[in-house]
Structure formats: C-alpha cells, structure tokens
Amino acid sequence: xxxxxxxxxxxxxxxxxxxxxxxxxxxxxxxxxxxxxxxxxxxxxxxxxxxxxxxxxxxxxxxxxxxxxxxxxxxxxxxxxxxxxxxxxxxxxxxxxxxxxxxxxxxxxxxxxxxxxxxxxxxxxxxxxxxxxxxxxxxxxxxxxxxxxxxxxxxxxxxxxxxxxxxxxxxxxxxxxxxxxxxxxxxxxxxxxxxxxxxxxxxxxxxxxxxxxxxxxxxxxxxxxxxxxxxxxxxxxxxxxxxxxxxxxxxxxxxxxxxxxxxxxxxxxxxxxxxxxxxxxxxxxxxxxxxxxxxxxxxxxxxxxxxxxxxxxxxxxxxxxxxxxxxxxxxxxxxxxxxxxxxxxxxxxxxxxxxxxxxxxxxxxxxxxxxxxxxxxxxxxxxxxxxxxxxxxxxxxxxxxxxxxxxxxxxxxxxxxxxxxxxxxxxxxxxxxxxxxxxxxxxxxxxxxxxxxxxxxxxxxxxxxxxxxxxxxxxxxxxxxxx
Numbered sequence: 001x002x003x004x005x006x007x008x009x010x011x012x013x014x015x016x017x018x019x020x021x022x023x024x025x026x027x028x029x030x031x032x033x034x035x036x037x038x039x040x041x042x043x044x045x046x047x048x049x050x051x052x053x054x055x056x057x058x059x060x061x062x063x064x065x066x067x068x069x070x071x072x073x074x075x076x077x078x079x080x081x082x083x084x085x086x087x088x089x090x091x092x093x094x095x096x097x098x099x100x101x102x103x104x105x106x107x108x109x110x111x112x113x114x115x116x117x118x119x120x121x122x123x124x125x126x127x128x129x130x131x132x133x134x135x136x137x138x139x140x141x142x143x144x145x146x147x148x149x150x151x152x153x154x155x156x157x158x159x160x161x162x163x164x165x166x167x168x169x170x171x172x173x174x175x176x177x178x179x180x181x182x183x184x185x186x187x188x189x190x191x192x193x194x195x196x197x198x199x200x201x202x203x204x205x206x207x208x209x210x211x212x213x214x215x216x217x218x219x220x221x222x223x224x225x226x227x228x229x230x231x232x233x234x235x236x237x238x239x240x241x242x243x244x245x246x247x248x249x250x251x252x253x254x255x256x257x258x259x260x261x262x263x264x265x266x267x268x269x270x271x272x273x274x275x276x277x278x279x280x281x282x283x284x285x286x287x288x289x290x291x292x293x294x295x296x297x298x299x300x301x302x303x304x305x306x307x308x309x310x311x312x313x314x315x316x317x318x319x320x321x322x323x324x325x326x327x328x329x330x331x332x333x334x335x336x337x338x339x340x341x342x343x344x345x346x347x348x349x350x351x352x353x354x355x356x357x358x359x360x361x362x363x364x365x366x367x368x369x370x371x372x373x374x375x376x377x378x379x380x381x382x383x384x385x386x387x388x389x390x391x392x393x394x395x396x397x398x399x400x401x402x403x404x405x406x407x408x409x410x411x412x413x414x415x416x417x418x419x420x421x422x423x424x425x426x427x428x429x430x431x432x433x434x435x436x437x438x439x440x441x442x443x444x445x446x447x448x449x450x451x452x453x454x455x456x457x458x459x460x461x462x463x464x465x466x467x468x469x470x471x472x473x474x475x476x477x478x479x480x481x482x483x
Contacts, residue, residue, distance in 0.1 A: 164223025235374025277305035282332035331377035
C-alpha cells in the first residue's frame with residue numbers, strides 16, 4: 001500500500017486563489033507534484049531510503065454506502081485520484097462505516113463549483129490525507145531523472161533488451177559513472193530480471209560475441225530464452241545473440257517451404273535453424289564457436305527437432321564447400337507433413353484402424369499434396385547471418401558444384417540454384433546508395449553479376465551511420481560451376 005497514512009482534519013468548503021503544480025517527470029495533468037525528491041549527489045551507491053515524499057491531498061469522507069455515487073458521477077470524474085498504484089478509496093481509520101475518496105488536489109480551491117456542490121449534496125466532508133510515496137512508487141525513469149545531472153536526462157538509459165532473466169544495456173560513456181546505480185534501478189523495477197549487464201566496446205575477434213560487465217544482480221549468464229515458439233538455452237557471455245533480430249528470424253523462416261533443405265552457415269545457437277525445423281524444413285546448422293555449437297546441439301534436442309537438424313562446428317568457408325555433397329550423400333528423409341498434436345495422432349491412428357474395414361473412412365489429417373515421396377538431398381537456401389563479414393565468405397561458392405558434377409550428375413538436382421540470404425552492414429544511409437554498395441561488394445566476391453531476382457531488405461539501424469541489410473539472390477550457375 002505504499003505506506004499510505006491518514007492525517008485527518010476537517011476543511012470548510014472555501015474559496016482562495018487556485019494553485020497548480022505540474023510534474024514534468026510524471027507527465028500527469030494533476031494539481032499535485034508527485035515527482036521524486038532530487039538527489040544529484042547520489043552517483044555510485046543507490047540509497048533507496050532517500051526517496052520519500054509526503055503529499056497532502058484532499059479526501060471526501062462519506063458513508064460507505066455513498067462511495068459508488070462519487071466514483072460513478074460524471075461531475076467527479078476529473079477530480080478523483082487517478083495516480084497509478086494508489087488506491088482511490090480507503091477506510092476511514094477512525095470509523096469503519098466511513099470511507100475516504102481521494103481527490104487529485106491538495107486544496108479545496110482547486111475544486112470546481114460543480115464538484116463542491118455535488119459533495120455538499122452527498123453530505124461529504126473534506127479532510128486532508130497524507131499520501132506517503134516511497135522508492136517503490138516511482139518508475140525507473142523517474143528515479144534516474146532525480147539522480148542524473150539535467151544534461152543527461154534526454155538520453156536517460158532506462159531502455160534495455162531482455163534475454164531470459166538477463167537485461168543487457170549498452171551505456172554511452174557519459175553514463176558510466178552511474179552504471180551500478182542504473183543497473184540496480186533496472187533490477188529493482190523489473191521483477192522478472194535477475195541479472196543486469198552492460199556490453200563493452202570490445203568484441204571477441206574470432207567468435208564475434210560481446211564482452212560485458214555485471215552491473216547488478218546474480219552473476220548467472222546462462223539464460224533460457226523463448227522465441228518463435230522455441231526454447232533456447234545459452235551462455236550470454238560466450239555466444240552471439242541479439243533479441244532485436246526476432247523479426248528478421250521470423251521473416252526468413254516464413255520464406256522457406258516445409259520441404260526445403262536449409263544450410264545455415266553461421267547458425268549460432270539456432271535462431272534460424274530451429275524455427276525452420278519446427279516448420280518441417282531439413283537443416284544443416286553450423287557455427288565455428290564451440291560454445292555456440294554445444295548449445296545449438298542442446299537446443300536441437302530440447303526442441304525435439306533432432307531428426308531434422310544436423311549440427312556442425314567448422315569454418316563457414318569449409319561448410320559451404322562441403323554441405324551440398326553432404327546433402328547428396330546422406331539425404332534427409334522425405335517431408336511427411338506437419339507434426340501432429342497428441343490428439344491428432346490419436347485421431348489418425350483411429351482413422352487408419354477404420355480404413356482397414358471401411359472404404360469411406362474419414363480423410364487423412366495430413367494433406368498428401370504437400371508430402372514428398374523422395375528423400376531431400378538438394379540445398380534450397382543458404383543463410384549467412386554474420387553481417388560483419390558474411391560477404392567475405394561468398395567466394396567459397398565458386399566451383400561449389402564442380403567437383404560433385406564431375407563425379408556424378410548433379411546438374412539435374414541443382415537445376416534451380418539455391419537462394420543465398422547474406423546479412424551485411426553498410427555505412428550508406430540512402431537506400432539507393434546502400435543497394436549499390438552492397439551489390440558491388442557481393443558481385444566482387446562472387447566474381448559474377450547478380451540477376452534481377454536479387455532483393456535487398458533493410459533489417460535495422462545499428463548505429464547513427466550504420467545499417468544492417470539482408471541481400472537475397474539466387475546463386476549464379478556460372479559461379480557454382482566455376483573452374
């Protein structure tokens with residue numbers, strides 16, 4: 001109850017100059033200043049007890065039976081207390097048969113004549129009630145604004161991304177002196193969060209995961225994150241994960257058909273591979289980072305897609321050169337339709353049993369028109385989600401089918417060349433210039449022009465002068481069979 005207390009005294013309904021106090025931080029159109037006390041001296045250690053404020057407010061004392069009349073009245077609507085986390089009706093501490101209906105003013109002069117007349121009609125008595133606000137009442141933004149220097153208000157760093165139980169921030173250098181206070185406030189105001197970290201500027205040069213420091217909470221970095229109806233477990237300090245790419249993960253997976261075979265070159269812990277397998281796709285998923293590959297394997301099992309995803313841990317260039325032959329030499333089983341629920345499996349067994357005795361039995365739950373009759377041995381899509389350097393790996397596609405074609409006739413199997421989805425960064429912020437920059441770099445690495453089927457998708461802006469894109473194109477046959 002936020003430490004609500006009553007300090008009651010009866011007030012006559014009198015007139016005097018109208019007073020208004022507006023809290024810019026709370027941004028509420030009230031005649032009460034409910035902003036937290038200012039503590040600019042606080043920089044390294046959060047002192048929660050310093051955040052206390054007592055605000056005298058008016059309350060209408062009425063019999064309990066008349067409470068509803070006040071709350072439902074159109075006349076009273078704009079005068080009733082509407083602060084979040086504050087109850088608008090309290091028991092009178094001196095009389096159990098009476099109630100206090102809190103108003104959003106501190107003096108009766110702030111009430112309109114219509115409100116005063118209505119209260120008189122209801123035999124209400126105005127009293128003063130002391131509203132005690134503590135640290136728990138104010139939001140993270142409001143607490144931060146009361147601590148940070150005014151010049152830092154505009155970019156107040158209360159925003160963060162959540163991965164499992166962990167909140168990760170990317171603080172600008174001007175906020176670093178306050179980093180532990182910021183982390184503690186984020187922890188306090190978000191009950192589901194147990195750990196708060198700040199990403200550092202340094203990044204692992206080989207495996208591309210961010211280094212970070214603990215700001216507040218438990219030093220537990222192994223998270224369980226849910227996305228796209230999948231469960232992912234991983235050590236946030238040892239692998240790359242970006243929750244802001246959720247939409248991009250979904251977008252690409254929606255492009256795949258359940259019958260497709262996907263080669264995920266930089267799979268990480270499986271944000272593309274596992275949702276694609278849940279859809280029915282067969283997936284070769286690879287990552288150079290042993291920790292990523294380990295958690296990828298765990299996530300494959302946890303999400304029950306072990307028959308559809310084959311994990312590997314090798315250099316992306318080697319993976320590109322070998323995966324097509326792997327699909328050919330050890331194909332995935334044919335697609336047999338969407339996975340049935342337990343109830344549907346029971347119904348299907350019943351249908352099959354009936355089919356033995358009745359030619360007019362109920363139709364199958366699986367649409368046989370989408371079921372394959374042959375095993376899957378041709379890669380349909382390559383996913384290359386390593387925007388910092390994925391383009392540099394494109395030359396690995398040169399001659400990728402040449403060796404296989406000389407040993408066996410794979411030209412028929414690859415009549416339709418696979419699609420390549422390559423993520424990248426560009427510092428060209430104009431769409432037409434970004435497109436020209438990316439296409440030029442891709443064609444330079446491939447050693448071949450792209451056809452008109454190439455498409456560019458803007459994923460997100462990662463910095464004021466840096467955007468992330470995904471370019472999708474069909475692998476040119478001349479590249480795949482290049483000598």
